[in-house]
Amino acid sequence: MEINAIQAVLIIILAGIRAADMYSTQLFPFMHALMCWLVGIILGDAYTGLVVGGTIQLMSMGAAGLGGSSAPDYGMAGMTATVLAIATGNGDISVGLTVGVAVAMLYVQLDVIFKIYNSWVFKTIRSFCEKENYPAMLRSFFLSHIYLFLQGALPMAIVIFFGQTAVEAILAIMPAWFTQGLSVAAGILPVTGFAMLLTFMPLKKSWPFAIIGYVAAAYLGLTVLPIALLAGMIAVEYFKLHTQGLSAAPSVAGDAAQISGGELEDE
Amino acid sequence: MSNGFFKPANISVDGFEEPLPTPKADGSYDPVLTKEDLDVCSRRMWLMDTVSYSYATQNAPCAAFAAYYALRKIYGGDRAGFNKAMLNQLDCVFNATPPVSGLILGAGLAIEDAGHEAGQQAENDLKIGLMGPVSGIGDVFIWILPMTILGSIAGYMAMEGSPVGILLWLLIWAGLLVWRLQNYNQGYNAGVSVITSMADKISVLTDAASILGVTVVGSLIYNTVKLHTPLTFQYGEIALPVQEGVLDLIFPNILGILVTVLVYRLIKKGVNLSMIILGIIVVSCVCAAFGILG
Numbered sequence: 001m002e003i004n005a006i007q008a009v010l011i012i013i014l015a016g017i018r019a020a021d022m023y024s025t026q027l028f029p030f031m032h033a034l035m036c037w038l039v040g041i042i043l044g045d046a047y048t049g050l051v052v053g054g055t056i057q058l059m060s061m062g063a064a065g066l067g068g069s070s071a072p073d074y075g076m077a078g079m080t081a082t083v084l085a086i087a088t089g090n091g092d093i094s095v096g097l098t099v100g101v102a103v104a105m106l107y108v109q110l111d112v113i114f115k116i117y118n119s120w121v122f123k124t125i126r127s128f129c130e131k132e133n134y135p136a137m138l139r140s141f142f143l144s145h146i147y148l149f150l151q152g153a154l155p156m157a158i159v160i161f162f163g164q165t166a167v168e169a170i171l172a173i174m175p176a177w178f179t180q181g182l183s184v185a186a187g188i189l190p191v192t193g194f195a196m197l198l199t200f201m202p203l204k205k206s207w208p209f210a211i212i213g214y215v216a217a218a219y220l221g222l223t224v225l226p227i228a229l230l231a232g233m234i235a236v237e238y239f240k241l242h243t244q245g246l247s248a249a250p251s252v253a254g255d256a257a258q259i260s261g262g263e264l265e266d267e
Numbered sequence: 268m269s270n271g272f273f274k275p276a277n278i279s280v281d282g283f284e285e286p287l288p289t290p291k292a293d294g295s296y297d298p299v300l301t302k303e304d305l306d307v308c309s310r311r312m313w314l315m316d317t318v319s320y321s322y323a324t325q326n327a328p329c330a331a332f333a334a335y336y337a338l339r340k341i342y343g344g345d346r347a348g349f350n351k352a353m354l355n356q357l358d359c360v361f362n363a364t365p366p367v368s369g370l371i372l373g374a375g376l377a378i379e380d381a382g383h384e385a386g387q388q389a390e391n392d393l394k395i396g397l398m399g400p401v402s403g404i405g406d407v408f409i410w411i412l413p414m415t416i417l418g419s420i421a422g423y424m425a426m427e428g429s430p431v432g433i434l435l436w437l438l439i440w441a442g443l444l445v446w447r448l449q450n451y452n453q454g455y456n457a458g459v460s461v462i463t464s465m466a467d468k469i470s471v472l473t474d475a476a477s478i479l480g481v482t483v484v485g486s487l488i489y490n491t492v493k494l495h496t497p498l499t500f501q502y503g504e505i506a507l508p509v510q511e512g513v514l515d516l517i518f519p520n521i522l523g524i525l526v527t528v529l530v531y532r533l534i535k536k537g538v539n540l541s542m543i544i545l546g547i548i549v550v551s552c553v554c555a556a557f558g559i560l561g
Contacts, residue, residue, distance in 0.1 A: 024318040033425040034433045050425040057422030071540045118321035134281040144318040181552025184560045187493035195530035206481045213485025218519040224423050231482035239475035
């Protein structure tokens with residue numbers, strides 16, 4: 001489908017706001033599924049937006065704990081992938097997804113430039129402070145917001161104006177095994193999110209619960225909401241069990257927590 | 268910036284027409300900050316969050332921006348004292364999980380409110396000392412757990428074509444936002460000792476919450492990591508599909524679990540995530556070309 005001017009402007013603004021919001025107001029940080037859904041709504045295909053967004057969301061889990069330029073910028077990946085999947089419109093999201101991730105790997109390098117730029121902003125702020133020019137000092141802080149907006153918006157403009165042609169050119173010369181490989185990869189890629197997340201979890205202590213979750217999904221066929229509820233109830237009981245001692249004898253609260261933690265570690 | 272939300276109504280940007288603050292007999296000062304002033308700090312911190320992060324003093328500029336009007340009020344007509352306090356804020360390295368950093372910065376302002384310039388060293392020590400432990404808790408409760416539980420539910424439901432999980436996430440996140448828009452107050456009122464001892468009790472809560480997270484991840488690995496092999500064993504006339512006839516009988520989606528374990532190991536070893544993603548794409552293409560995966 002053709003992206004019209006209004007749609008293009010809306011998506012570019014959304015990309016700019018997302019980039020600025022990510023580091024400042026954080027109204028929807030890391031909510032890649034939301035961003036893709038919104039792009040889908042703007043382009044008139046909310047469903048594709050949700051499917052792409054969901055996949056990117058699962059890929060990105062755990063990336064919040066990394067920060068900086070050590071992981072692709074998944075928000076950019078998701079929005080690019082949604083635009084390309086809907087614009088090329090062949091129903092297969094895997095090509096858009098791969099191009100989106102590639103774009104996001106390049107995009108995240110801009111993070112380093114942002115931090116260098118911020119060093120200059122800091123110098124500006126500090127010199128205004130030394131000169132006691134406080135209104136100018138307070139205004140200078142917003143140089144960072146403006147830069148971030150442009151950092152999000154400009155690459156998205158490039159994607160919108162050249163992305164579709166580029167992807168169609170790739171599709172035209174691409175052998176069948178490559179397309180097939182990309183859709184296999186699209187099925188596997190969410191694994192990076194889970195694996196990354198697990199590295200932040202106390203797996204030594206709580207690995208049995210990973211198996212409980214697996215059994216509930218694989219053998220009992222439960223969906224994610226009832227599983228989350230069940231696990232939530234186990235967590236509540238665990239918390240009650242381990243805080244009983246704490247409230248009864250507040251003077252040894254720290255010790256009790258340490259002992260119970262130690263016991264679990266040994267098991 | 269409108270008067271009231273990001274700026275207290277009763278103070279100018281840089282008039283310094285207020286009276287000079289006068290110390291009490293013991294050299295300390297009467298605290299002047301009100302709930303309204305601290306709310307303004309929280310809102311200003313929200314506006315900045317971590318936007319000014321640089322290699323120089325990390326997130327210190329954001330803390331300085333947030334504290335601006337609180338410091339104006341503390342130092343009143345003391346123009347030189349205010350300037351020194353602002354430079355101190357800008358130069359004291361600070362970096363904590365932004366939604367909870369109001370707890371530390373609020374406690375710091377409480378010290379400066381009572382001690383003025385004499386309190387700045389203690390304030391800086393407090394900020395540097397607490398930013399690690401408080402971020403440890405903040406990262407888990409603000410980022411890792413919501414990402415795991417709400418993010419994975421939102422992602423999984425979105426893949427199925429439903430936005431319900433996304434809306435649920437937005438709703439709960441909005442609750443956190445309401446809290447952080449006033450959290451300098453908790454820091455200011457709690458003082459140093461409470462914030463330090465809070466960490467002990469929260470460790471039990473962290474463990475409990477990670478039970479929830481790990482269970483959900485366990486179920487989602489089965490549901491969302493999709494690998495299928497079209498390979499088939501041929502025994503003369505009899506064909507045995509490897510996926511349905513062998514692998515699924517051992518454990519459903521065993522390939523997905525093995526790949527998760529492999530990638531987990533690679534990340535633990537410090538392999539760059541972008542390399543892992545590229546590797547997955549390359550291996551997928553090769554396996555698809557030879558009909559091993561599909």
